[in-house]
Amino acid sequence: MNAYDRVLRQLRAAGRLGVTQVQFLEPVCDGGEPILRVAPRVCDLRADGYPITGDGTAANPYVLQGARRTPPTPKVPDPDGACDKCGAPVIWVDVGGERVPCAPLPVLSVAIGLIARNPTTGGGRQIITEDLMSVPGWLQAGAVLHRSHLTTCPMSSAHAAHARDTADRPGQASLL
Numbered sequence: 001m002n003a004y005d006r007v008l009r010q011l012r013a014a015g016r017l018g019v020t021q022v023q024f025l026e027p028v029c030d031g032g033e034p035i036l037r038v039a040p041r042v043c044d045l046r047a048d049g050y051p052i053t054g055d056g057t058a059a060n061p062y063v064l065q066g067a068r069r070t071p072p073t074p075k076v077p078d079p080d081g082a083c084d085k086c087g088a089p090v091i092w093v094d095v096g097g098e099r100v101p102c103a104p105l106p107v108l109s110v111a112i113g114l115i116a117r118n119p120t121t122g123g124g125r126q127i128i129t130e131d132l133m134s135v136p137g138w139l140q141a142g143a144v145l146h147r148s149h150l151t152t153c154p155m156s157s158a159h160a161a162h163a164r165d166t167a168d169r170p171g172q173a174s175l176l
């Protein structure tokens with residue numbers, strides 16, 4: 001059992017009493033080798049979703065506050081169409097009444113221009129600067145980020161021409 005697992009086991013056993021660095025020095029609480037640096041192990045555990053408070057001192061021991069919180073991994077939606085230019089599988093997202101083809105694979109980092117899709121309704125919104133503060137809340141509520149296929153399509157010039165042809169205001173340059 002490595003130091004990570006031993007610290008986790010002690011945290012679980014201690015409950016609200018918590019665990020301190022000193023407990024992992026001689027005499028070691030679990031009878032194993034001393035763990036000279038518990039803090040980095042706690043840091044790893046926190047990064048893995050274990051809610052641990054405290055700093056490992058007697059006054060403020062490490063306390064495991066509950067079950068591990070695993071961030072939900074977004075499910076890759078089945079493609080419901082194909083790009084009519086290059087044939088790539090896409091999902092169609094209703095963005096303000098316009099159907100936008102998107103790559104089905106979810107994007108995990110937030111960026112301007114991505115489409116935030118509501119998997120329940122199939123609708124979505126293209127992220128603008130003003131949205132950036134709100135996006136974490138949307139993701140918490142189940143939204144999934146996708147990249148518009150229009151930006152990655154190898155036939156994108158054809159897409160741009162198509163967009164120009166069908167623009168609401170002919171004569172205006174397409175933003176694509």
Ligand SMILES: [Zn+2]
Pocket residue numbers: 083084085086087088149153154155
């Ligand atoms: Zn395409």
